[in-house]
Amino acid sequence: MSAALDSFFFSYQALIFAVGVNGLLALSMYTVLAIGQLSLGQAAFMGIGAYVSTLLTLDAGWPFWAVLMAAMAVPALAALVIGGPTLKLTGVYLALATIGLGEILRIFCNASELTGGALGLSGIPNKTSFGLIYGILALALLGAVLVARSKLGRAMEAMREDEVAAGVMGVNLPAMKLGALVVSAMLAGLAGALNAHANSFIGPNDYGFDQAVTILSFALLGGIGSPFGPVLGAVILTVLPELLTALHDFKLVVNGFIIVVAVLFMPRGLLVWRIGRIG
Amino acid sequence: MRKTTLAALALLPLATAGAIWTAPAKAEDVTIGAIEILTGPNSRYGVAIKNGFDLALDEVNKTGVLGGKKLVIQYEDSAGNKDQAVNAARKLIGISKVPLLLGPTLSNEMFAAGPVANEQKIPIVGTSTTANGITAIGPYVFRTSLPEADVIPVTLKTAQAKFGIKKVAVMYANDDAFSKSGYDVFKATLEKLGIQTLTTETFGTKDSDFSAQLTKIKSLNPDAVVVSALVEPASGILLDARSLGFDEKVRFIGGNGFNSPKLGDIAGEAADGTMVGSPWFIGKDDPANTKFVAAYRAKYKDDPDQFAAQAYDTLHIVANAIDKAGAADPEKIKTALQAAKYTGVMGPFSFTENRDPADASGVVVLEMKGGKFQILK
Numbered sequence: 324m325s326a327a328l329d330s331f332f333f334s335y336q337a338l339i340f341a342v343g344v345n346g347l348l349a350l351s352m353y354t355v356l357a358i359g360q361l362s363l364g365q366a367a368f369m370g371i372g373a374y375v376s377t378l379l380t381l382d383a384g385w386p387f388w389a390v391l392m393a394a395m396a397v398p399a400l401a402a403l404v405i406g407g408p409t410l411k412l413t414g415v416y417l418a419l420a421t422i423g424l425g426e427i428l429r430i431f432c433n434a435s436e437l438t439g440g441a442l443g444l445s446g447i448p449n450k451t452s453f454g455l456i457y458g459i460l461a462l463a464l465l466g467a468v469l470v471a472r473s474k475l476g477r478a479m480e481a482m483r484e485d486e487v488a489a490g491v492m493g494v495n496l497p498a499m500k501l502g503a504l505v506v507s508a509m510l511a512g513l514a515g516a517l518n519a520h521a522n523s524f525i526g527p528n529d530y531g532f533d534q535a536v537t538i539l540s541f542a543l544l545g546g547i548g549s550p551f552g553p554v555l556g557a558v559i560l561t562v563l564p565e566l567l568t569a570l571h572d573f574k575l576v577v578n579g580f581i582i583v584v585a586v587l588f589m590p591r592g593l594l595v596w597r598i599g600r601i602g
Numbered sequence: 603m604r605k606t607t608l609a610a611l612a613l614l615p616l617a618t619a620g621a622i623w624t625a626p627a628k629a630e631d632v633t634i635g636a637i638e639i640l641t642g643p644n645s646r647y648g649v650a651i652k653n654g655f656d657l658a659l660d661e662v663n664k665t666g667v668l669g670g671k672k673l674v675i676q677y678e679d680s681a682g683n684k685d686q687a688v689n690a691a692r693k694l695i696g697i698s699k700v701p702l703l704l705g706p707t708l709s710n711e712m713f714a715a716g717p718v719a720n721e722q723k724i725p726i727v728g729t730s731t732t733a734n735g736i737t738a739i740g741p742y743v744f745r746t747s748l749p750e751a752d753v754i755p756v757t758l759k760t761a762q763a764k765f766g767i768k769k770v771a772v773m774y775a776n777d778d779a780f781s782k783s784g785y786d787v788f789k790a791t792l793e794k795l796g797i798q799t800l801t802t803e804t805f806g807t808k809d810s811d812f813s814a815q816l817t818k819i820k821s822l823n824p825d826a827v828v829v830s831a832l833v834e835p836a837s838g839i840l841l842d843a844r845s846l847g848f849d850e851k852v853r854f855i856g857g858n859g860f861n862s863p864k865l866g867d868i869a870g871e872a873a874d875g876t877m878v879g880s881p882w883f884i885g886k887d888d889p890a891n892t893k894f895v896a897a898y899r900a901k902y903k904d905d906p907d908q909f910a911a912q913a914y915d916t917l918h919i920v921a922n923a924i925d926k927a928g929a930a931d932p933e934k935i936k937t938a939l940q941a942a943k944y945t946g947v948m949g950p951f952s953f954t955e956n957r958d959p960a961d962a963s964g965v966v967v968l969e970m971k972g973g974k975f976q977i978l979k
Contacts, residue, residue, distance in 0.1 A: 334696030433777045441782040524713040
């Protein structure tokens with residue numbers, strides 16, 4: 324039995340790790356969407372985290388916990404810097420500006436010697452484990468639930484439903500927006516570092532527009548009523564294509580069909596239930 | 603009601619998927635795994651490779667391996683995605699317990715899947731991975747495709763000897779691993795041969811307008827333009843160059859990305875005079891190759907390409923190695939592969955100590971004429 328379990332875990336390890344990492348990315352998207360902002364920069368923050376952590380591991384030989392800290396700090400710093408000018412933007416304009424961020428990162432990584440250019444960086448040692456990834460995911464989820472249940476969560480929900488009204492009621496809009504962007508960048512950077520150290524290879528094209536849209540779709544499919552929705556969306560969208568491999572050419576058709584059906588019948592996401600409040 | 607239908611819809615494919623996964627091969631067969639791009643935009647490479655494998659498999663199974671056992675290939679689709687390539691490798695090693703892996707199709711996928719196989723001590727043989735550093739992944743990673751580092755010098759040396767090329771302009775796509783690694787080889791070879799580089803221009807793989815770079819290059823009067831790019835931008839460059847009125851004596855010299863019949867299909871006569879080196883050519887008239895081309899045409903009603911040819915040779919090499927190993931044991935197969943000697947449609951073949959192809963004598967230099975490749979004479 325143990326051997327069978329072993330071979331199951333070995334065979335699906337990449338998938339199991341991807342589910343956890345994508346769950347973190349979905350939570351990172353959730354922190355921005357929860358205050359009614361649409362950012363497509365999550366993939367870029369993830370890329371920054373992945374590259375920073377990889378370079379620190381390969382070239383500087385930092386211990387892994389310090390690498391993870393840096394993978395959170397650097398994207399957070401980037402979010403602080405771009406936060407000022409972009410915070411005045413809302414909706415599609417913020418989305419456009421954050422797409423720009425992703426493109427800048429991709430072009431920089433392609434042109435720079437430091438990041439290995441288009442060849443990317445290979446030979447990254449595997450430092451992650453099942454416990455680490457899911458421990459971090461559980462902590463992030465717990466944090467998100469606690470925030471959602473608090474006064475802060477009430478303010479966030481007010482902002483999402485009507486920003487102007489929330490501002491009039493005394494919610495500090497700029498601080499909330501910047502805070503959400505920074506936290507989401509930290510989560511995405513952490514996910515990037517875990518992803519890089521679970522694979523052995525990263526390249527500039529892993530963190531482009533496609534990845535940004537994928538992360539957005541995790542949150543939208545799951546629903547943003549509570550932090551559990553985006554994580555559920557990430558689980559489904561990560562596992563589904565793998566379950567459907569036997570369908571070959573029809574895989575993407577069926578995959579898309581299931582998503583269309585879900586969105587048609589559940590426009591607010593799969594988990595519409597909202598979280599109870601304290602305080 | 604609606605919810606039940608939905609659930610049924612969602613479960614249906616899962617049920618079929620489960621049924622197909624668990625179908626076991628017969629115990630007396632030898633099953634090896636292959637990871638190729640079988641769906642999606644790059645599937646033409648993976649399907650050509652699969653055709654090459656299957657054609658050779660028919661021949662191998664007329665006698666069988668290990669004293670009459672049947673050789674079976676279990677295919678997994680990577681769809682050109684490195685994560686799916688890793689999933690496929692883990693599934694083949696962990697569940698199907700294959701003693702050897704073929705593929706994956708792209709170098710990027712090999713950089714992700716190769717370490718998994720290497721760590722589990724399962725030999726993995728790439729048939730189309732030409733980037734630098736593939737076999738440096740580890741001692742269990744082999745490749746049968748000649749790396750660009752072996753093909754490009756032959757092309758440039760031929761160009762220098764035949765056309766007296768002294769100064770060139772270089773162009774490459776800087777956002778694509780394949781094109782970048784080809785450029786690195788071009789650069790090193792040009793230096794070694796003492797050819798002067800007038801300028802180096804870059805572009806993006808998805809670009810469609812190259813007139814800015816080409817106008818600058820034209821003003822510098824190079825003897826030739828050296829380009830490292832995939833076939834789509836390569837065709838665009840040739841078309842733009844023609845419309846800018848490049849002198850016909852200026853030769854375009856390409857890396858392996860140019861080595862596709864699509865170049866002639868897209869660029870037509872604008873591609874005339876373009877030179878490229880190839881480990882294999884459909885018009886090579888040795889008996890092994892004529893037999894292969896005829897068998898391929900009979901089975902698939904289509905012409906084979908370089909990817910099919912490399913795959914065809916690879917399966918014969920692998921089958922021979924399994925035979926020599928005497929058992930479907932990864933360690934023994936690895937030792938047998940290392941010592942493999944085979945003469946196939948690409949010419950004589952053996953591995954170097956670093957598990958790259960040792961012999962570049964099969965390389966032919968091709969030239970475009972009237973939208974078709976022919977051997978440069």
